[in-house]
Amino acid sequence: MTSNLPIGPLLATVLLALVAYAALVAYAGGLGLHRQIVTASLRAALQLAAVSMIIAVVLRSGALTAVFVTLMYVVAAVTAGRRVSRERAGHRVAFTAIAAGVAPVLALLLLSGLVPLRGITVLPIAGILTGGAMTATSLAGRRALDELRTRHGEYEAGLALGLLPRDAALEVCRPSAAQALVPALDQTRTVGLVTLPGAFVGMLLGGAGPVQAGAVQLLVLIGLLAVQATATIVTIEFVAAGVVRPAAR
Known part of the structure; x- marks a missing residue:
């Protein structure tokens, strides 16, 4: 683990792959939560992006x-x-x-x-x-x-x-x-x-x-x-x- 995580296409690709994997596993297992996994992941990305922009000002x-x-x-x-x-x-x-x-x-x-x-x-x-x-x-x-x-x-x-x-x-x-x-x-x-x-x-x-x-x-x-x-x-x-x-x- 590193404090200098590269922000770019590689990170986006890995994140999308992880979301897809989690959703597919939930769907294949009949958990019925595959859509919630996708929406929760998207919300997390948007919320963290917003927080990252304002947190320095807030602090x-x-x-x-x-x-x-x-x-x-x-x-x-x-x-x-x-x-x-x-x-x-x-x-x-x-x-x-x-x-x-x-x-x-x-x-x-x-x-x-x-x-x-x-x-x-x-x-x-x-x-x-x-x-x-x-x-x-x-x-x-x-x-x-x-x-x-x-x-x-x-x-x-x-x-x-x-x-x-x-x-x-x-x-x-x-x-x-x-x-x-x-x-x-x-x-x-x-x-x-x-x-x-x-x-x-x-x-x-x-x-x-x-x-x-x-x-x-x-x-x-x-x-x-x-x-x-x-x-x-x-x-x-x-x-x-x-x-x-x-x-x-």
């Missing part, structure tokens, strides 16, 4: 950095909200869960001084944490609602035994929804052995030593666990409280 201003972080939060919440439920309440869940996960962790990192209050450090850390909260919220919400829909009889049995609606819902959906933390746990367990995550590689490419890069990556991974655990719990609580309900069967 020069604390106010612009704050606006960009807020934009990331809104986009993440809207995306997760759509995944959780087609109803407007899904957005309410996502906005609250992501904020509850990211805000205390980001505040701790900034107030402790471990993450300097500069755009070039705040923006990537905030993006990583927000992205992790978005993923956890989406997975936890969808799994919880799926469980309540498919195991509705067990939920009603819990009510018949005298459980409150919230407690009966938690008994049904909490174990499955907690699986939203599995990707983060696996990444943390295998870091350095199976994967070298972006923060570690980025620090090395930026000239930092291996120990410094490892310390930053550890801080990011542990922070992500805290963010995603909080977002997952908040999402499950919203589902159990009936703020969002399973789609009709």
Whole structure:
């Protein structure tokens, strides 16, 4: 891997080949996601091109950095909200869960001084944490609602035994929804052995030593666990409280 990736026809050709390969594999395997793979890839290319053009300007201003972080939060919440439920309440869940996960962790990192209050450090850390909260919220919400829909009889049995609606819902959906933390746990367990995550590689490419890069990556991974655990719990609580309900069967 190199920090001087050649930008030109070769890169475009390889990217197109990878998109085509991924789409063909999804199509041949009957996953039904081949079109989404293509559109997601195109969106990523356009969005990264736009961000690459404005990021240098954004990082020069604390106010612009704050606006960009807020934009990331809104986009993440809207995306997760759509995944959780087609109803407007899904957005309410996502906005609250992501904020509850990211805000205390980001505040701790900034107030402790471990993450300097500069755009070039705040923006990537905030993006990583927000992205992790978005993923956890989406997975936890969808799994919880799926469980309540498919195991509705067990939920009603819990009510018949005298459980409150919230407690009966938690008994049904909490174990499955907690699986939203599995990707983060696996990444943390295998870091350095199976994967070298972006923060570690980025620090090395930026000239930092291996120990410094490892310390930053550890801080990011542990922070992500805290963010995603909080977002997952908040999402499950919203589902159990009936703020969002399973789609009709």
